[in-house]
Amino acid sequence: xxxxxxxxxxxxxxxxxxxxxxxxxxxxxxxxxxxxxxxxxxxxxxxxxxxxxxxxxxxxxxxxxxxxxxxxxxxxxxxxxxxxxxxxxxxxxxxxxxxxxxxxxxxxxxxxxxxxxxxxxxxxxxxxxxxxxxxxxxxxxxxxxxxxxxxxxxxxxxxxxxxxxxxxxxxxxxxxxxxxxxxxxxxxxxxxxxxxxxxxxxxxxxxxxxxxxxxxxxxxxxxxxxxxxxxxxxxxxxxxxxxxxxxxxxxxxxxxxxxxxxxxxxxxxxxxxxxxxxxxxxxxxxxxxxxxxxxxxxxxxxxxxxxxxxxxxxxxxxxxxx
Amino acid sequence: xxxxxxxxxxxxxxxxxxxxxxxxxxxxxxxxxxxxxxxxxxxxxxxxxxxxxxxxxxxxxxxxxxxxxxxxxxxxxxxxxxxxxxxxxxxxxxxxxxxxxxxxxxxxxxxxxxxxxxxxxxxxxxxxxxxxxxxxxxxxxxxxxxxxxxxxxxxxxxxxxxxxxxxxxxxxxxxxxxxxxxxxxxxxxxxxxxxxxxxxxxxxxxxxxxxxxxxxxxxxxxxxxxxxxxxxxxxxxxxxxxxxxxxxxxxxxxxxxxxxxxxxxxxxxxxxxxxxxxxxxxxxxxxxxxxxxxxxxxxxxxxxxxxxxxxxxxxxxxxxxx
Amino acid sequence: xxxxxxxxxxxxxxxxxxxxxxxxxxxxxxxxxxxxxxxxxxxxxxxxxxxxxxxxxxxxxxxxxxxxxxxxxxxxxxxxxxxxxxxxxxxxxxxxxxxxxxxxxxxxxxxxxxxxxxxxxxxxxxxxxxxxxxxxxxxxxxxxxxxxxxxxxxxxxxxxxxxxxxxxxxxxxxxxxxxxxxxxxxxxxxxxxxxxxxxxxxxxxxxxxxxxxxxxxxxxxxxxxxxxxxxxxxxxxxxxxxxxxxxxxxxxxxxxxxxxxxxxxxxxxxxxxxxxxxxxxxxxxxxxxxxxxxxxxxxxxxxxxxxxxxxxxxxxxxxxxx
Numbered sequence: 001x002x003x004x005x006x007x008x009x010x011x012x013x014x015x016x017x018x019x020x021x022x023x024x025x026x027x028x029x030x031x032x033x034x035x036x037x038x039x040x041x042x043x044x045x046x047x048x049x050x051x052x053x054x055x056x057x058x059x060x061x062x063x064x065x066x067x068x069x070x071x072x073x074x075x076x077x078x079x080x081x082x083x084x085x086x087x088x089x090x091x092x093x094x095x096x097x098x099x100x101x102x103x104x105x106x107x108x109x110x111x112x113x114x115x116x117x118x119x120x121x122x123x124x125x126x127x128x129x130x131x132x133x134x135x136x137x138x139x140x141x142x143x144x145x146x147x148x149x150x151x152x153x154x155x156x157x158x159x160x161x162x163x164x165x166x167x168x169x170x171x172x173x174x175x176x177x178x179x180x181x182x183x184x185x186x187x188x189x190x191x192x193x194x195x196x197x198x199x200x201x202x203x204x205x206x207x208x209x210x211x212x213x214x215x216x217x218x219x220x221x222x223x224x225x226x227x228x229x230x231x232x233x234x235x236x237x238x239x240x241x242x243x244x245x246x247x248x249x250x251x252x253x254x255x256x257x258x259x260x261x262x263x264x265x266x267x268x269x270x271x272x273x274x275x276x277x278x279x280x281x282x283x284x285x286x287x288x289x290x291x292x293x294x295x296x297x298x299x300x301x302x303x304x305x306x307x308x309x310x311x312x313x314x315x316x317x318x319x320x321x322x
Numbered sequence: 323x324x325x326x327x328x329x330x331x332x333x334x335x336x337x338x339x340x341x342x343x344x345x346x347x348x349x350x351x352x353x354x355x356x357x358x359x360x361x362x363x364x365x366x367x368x369x370x371x372x373x374x375x376x377x378x379x380x381x382x383x384x385x386x387x388x389x390x391x392x393x394x395x396x397x398x399x400x401x402x403x404x405x406x407x408x409x410x411x412x413x414x415x416x417x418x419x420x421x422x423x424x425x426x427x428x429x430x431x432x433x434x435x436x437x438x439x440x441x442x443x444x445x446x447x448x449x450x451x452x453x454x455x456x457x458x459x460x461x462x463x464x465x466x467x468x469x470x471x472x473x474x475x476x477x478x479x480x481x482x483x484x485x486x487x488x489x490x491x492x493x494x495x496x497x498x499x500x501x502x503x504x505x506x507x508x509x510x511x512x513x514x515x516x517x518x519x520x521x522x523x524x525x526x527x528x529x530x531x532x533x534x535x536x537x538x539x540x541x542x543x544x545x546x547x548x549x550x551x552x553x554x555x556x557x558x559x560x561x562x563x564x565x566x567x568x569x570x571x572x573x574x575x576x577x578x579x580x581x582x583x584x585x586x587x588x589x590x591x592x593x594x595x596x597x598x599x600x601x602x603x604x605x606x607x608x609x610x611x612x613x614x615x616x617x618x619x620x621x622x623x624x625x626x627x628x629x630x631x632x633x634x635x636x637x638x639x640x641x642x643x644x
Numbered sequence: 645x646x647x648x649x650x651x652x653x654x655x656x657x658x659x660x661x662x663x664x665x666x667x668x669x670x671x672x673x674x675x676x677x678x679x680x681x682x683x684x685x686x687x688x689x690x691x692x693x694x695x696x697x698x699x700x701x702x703x704x705x706x707x708x709x710x711x712x713x714x715x716x717x718x719x720x721x722x723x724x725x726x727x728x729x730x731x732x733x734x735x736x737x738x739x740x741x742x743x744x745x746x747x748x749x750x751x752x753x754x755x756x757x758x759x760x761x762x763x764x765x766x767x768x769x770x771x772x773x774x775x776x777x778x779x780x781x782x783x784x785x786x787x788x789x790x791x792x793x794x795x796x797x798x799x800x801x802x803x804x805x806x807x808x809x810x811x812x813x814x815x816x817x818x819x820x821x822x823x824x825x826x827x828x829x830x831x832x833x834x835x836x837x838x839x840x841x842x843x844x845x846x847x848x849x850x851x852x853x854x855x856x857x858x859x860x861x862x863x864x865x866x867x868x869x870x871x872x873x874x875x876x877x878x879x880x881x882x883x884x885x886x887x888x889x890x891x892x893x894x895x896x897x898x899x900x901x902x903x904x905x906x907x908x909x910x911x912x913x914x915x916x917x918x919x920x921x922x923x924x925x926x927x928x929x930x931x932x933x934x935x936x937x938x939x940x941x942x943x944x945x946x947x948x949x950x951x952x953x954x955x956x957x958x959x960x961x962x963x964x965x966x
Contacts, residue, residue: 028358036672038700038703040696043395046395046397047395048390048392048395048397048413048418048421049421051390051395052362052388052390052422052425052426053424053425055388056360056388056425056426059360059386064703066696066699066700068692068695068696069395070692072394072395072716073687073690073691073692073695073713073716075690075692075922078925081931082926082931083925083926084925084926084927085924085925085926085927086821086924086926086927089924090922090924091692091921091922091923092923092925094925094934094935095921095922095923095934095941095942095945096692096922098942098945099692099693099921099942099945099946100696102697102942102945102946102949103696103697103700103946103949104696104700177408277413277417277421278397278412278413278417278418279413279414279417280407280408280411280412281400281405281406281407281414281416282404282405282406282407282408283406283407283408287403287404290416290417291416297417298417298420298421298424301417301420301421301424302421302424302425305424305425350680365717368717368719369717370712370714370717370719370735370740370743371743373712373717374684374710374712374744374747374748375746375747377710378682378710378747378748381682381708391717394716394717499730599735599739599743600719600734600735600739600740601735601736601739602729602730602733602734603722603727603728603729603736603738604726604727604728604729604730605728605729605730609725609726612738612739613738619739620739620742620743620746623739623742623743623746624743624746624747627746627747
């Protein structure tokens with residue numbers, strides 16, 4: 001495995017989940033795998049969970065880590081080719097990526113979308129250029145359209161918590177005041193559609209009209225604008241806001257009535273509630289849910305370590321001899 | 323020991339100082355104690371000494387460290403309960419603390435007071451909520467009302483430098499142009515009052531009128547508004563500015579005549595001069611003192627490593643099996 | 645060796661290059677050298693390559709590293725003596741340096757020039773005060789007038805790539821829109837002049853009128869304002885902008901016609917092209933060069949690790965017993 005940027009880099013979700021469970025049971029059992037190896041974590045945007053969970057995963061594998069907050073510590077990057085760089089940008093991504101590849105054995109990169117230009121964001125040009133020019137294996141730490149380490153941790157959490165062989169999982173759009181990327185819901189949907197193919201879940205998406213996600217990510221999912229309908233009999237409710245894909249990057253409604261509450265939970269089969277965090281209490285999700293017994297949000301965050309560790313271990317095994 | 327946030331977490335100062343001296347003489351003798359353990363250092367405010375000395379202490383114990391400057395790298399935190407988070411704050415401290423507890427075995431947190439609301443600051447709500455929700459042992463890296471790692475290093479320095487069994491220690495208010503927290507003087511006073519109880523020092527506080535510290539921290543100390551009186555026969559002068567506690571957070575006077583100079587030192591018994599740093603030269607403390615033979619400020623800063631290492635070692639011994 | 649701040653700290657370039665080549669061939673062969681040692685990297689200005697390559701070098705030697713971005717994470721430093729610190733600066737460099745020396749066995753510092761006051765910048769007061777007060781060995785991570793780790797990596801790259809015993813090396817001024825320091829060209833020139841003395845290269849400098857570098861750095865070099873003349877038969881062209889030294893810190897011309905292109909390269913002996921990075925494409929250097937087979941810029945950046953590792957190893961060998 002040369003890279004981990006989407007579910008398409010995974011041969012079998014069933015196998016990967018089993019691998020992650022094995023690693024979780026023996027997190028320090030592989031600490032020679034990363035010996036003498038350096039993981040570089042490159043952030044073009046803020047991070048708490050992703051940085052710390054991935055650092056912890058690397059530490060468990062005996063790797064050295066170097067973090068660079070490019071926006072704050074480094075130089076403004078130029079992404080476009082064949083421009084005269086006589087403006088604000090100081091370094092081209094071609095050089096920046098290649099140099100980072102000289103210092104690190106594996107690189108992770110976080111590059112959020114601008115939410116101004118759909119084609120640009122969905123072409124994943126920053127991630128793709130980074131991969132092209134750095135010359136070493138790359139892990140996405142959340143790109144313009146996907147957040148695969150999160151989705152992997154989410155699937156792991158669902159499998160750990162499921163009490164049925166094929167639980168009903170509902171992705172439910174949530175209210176918000178700001179325009180957020182589609183990366184988390186795209187990615188979760190992509191993973192759940194695949195999980196459904198592998199017989200691991202039944203997957204339903206619900207959101208207001210005009211909030212349809214790009215079809216590439218939702219093939220196989222049941223999609224409905226009726227939240228109550230979707231929630232019926234659900235075993236897991238994955239709560240997440242996103243801005244419109246069709247009217248790109250726009251907040252079309254705050255949508256307060258879409259917030260999951262204990263009352264709405266009554267429609268479900270005592271569903272567990274998930275969120276990738278950070279979550280805005282009282283807006284995206286009711287306090288009573290987050291403080292109640294059905295919330296899985298901290299367990300999800302905890303599983304980020306083991307998702308990252310599984311991915312790093314696979315990359316180490318594939319690309320380096322010990 | 324589940325936490326270290328004040329002198330109340332210490333059973334015997336005499337014993338702790340001896341422990342710290344033993345560690346200082348053999349700093350690398352305990353490097354298996356922290357094996358496979360991760361210390362998270364969470365800063366809501368700037369830090370130089372505290373971060374680096376605690377990282378060094380952790381390194382000496384073989385621990386992994388992860389630093390997060392929450393204000394710069396992470397997300398704006400919400401501290402209040404039951405609010406609709408539709409403003410600037412992106413993540414609630416409940417989630418942030420719990421997540422950090424998933425990734426770290428021990429957490430340190432720095433959370434300065436706002437100096438706007440006495441009750442809020444003195445309730446230590448940020449520190450207390452952090453402790454409540456993170457689920458792992460917590461070390462204060464300076465909170466709204468205390469800086470116990472500093473006070474421990476200060477006591478260690480006094481014991482190392484003392485030439486009498488029971489030296490006279492004077493906390494002397496210093497001039498400043500900005501409103502500073504009472505955390506360092508509160509904490510130093512609390513530790514010295516306890517040290518006085520244990521027969522280790524004689525403790526005197528001097529400051530201008532209307533600069534009285536909260537009584538909780540000064541019980542047992544001799545307090546005088548007459549600096550010259552206080553300095554007579556002193557063996558150690560601890561210099562520190564603080565803003566008013568009674569007229570909360572206000573700078574009532576610059577107080578230039580309170581600056582300790584060589585001339586004032588003549589009143590003492592050739593006293594050693596201490597300051598927690600950073601110090602504003604020529605305002606808080608005269609150059610001639612800082613550049614002279616009586617200054618202990620660098621030794622104090624150096625001892626921060628061994629104070630932190632002693633605390634970390636005790637937490638490791640109490641909470642984890644090796 | 646107590647410090648590494650310029651070529652004057654190097655006894656023999658020939659020997660140092662050989663040492664670096666040996667380390668490059670066996671980068672992990674010395675990982676016990678830095679055991680229990682801590683390298684502090686102090687940045688008053690942004691950094692990508694220097695920080696990461698030096699961290700990697702330290703890691704290869706088994707050292708612990710601590711990075712502090714003083715401008716962002718720490719306190720504003722006062723550089724002047726005998727001032728009343730009642731303004732913006734919070735800590736004096738005397739204390740800051742001494743404290744850092746308490747926590748670290750070796751320190752690196754980056755301190756760019758202000759480009760306002762030639763005498764101040766060329767006195768290297770920040771670097772010199774830091775060295776004076778920290779009490780431990782110091783490595784320059786680029787100071788006001790020099791960037792010796794870069795120059796060492798550059799020389800290493802030239803020696804690796806040279807196909808003649810004494811290649812012709814040309815430092816060619818490049819166009820830019822901003823006022824840049826003279827540190828990199830000063831330092832490169834200083835190293836090449838010495839390399840010329842040792843018979844390793846022939847060294848030529850070319851730049852527009854009024855862009856002469858300070859004579860201290862260029863003694864022995866052939867200097868010409870005629871770029872075409874300089875490029876004739878060149879084996880290496882080192883491209884770099886700098887602001888005027890005589891009309892200090894000023895941009896006297898953008899100088900677009902000084903950009904090295906494939907056409908200009910025809911004048912050379914198929915010269916390899918070098919740049920310390922970051923480079924502004926289309927302004928300092930043509931895309932066709934950077935994307936073409938003659939560019940060495942990534943190899944140079946890669947060699948930063950081995951230059952730093954060689955310097956650190958020498959300092960460890962000289963100052964500490966194992």
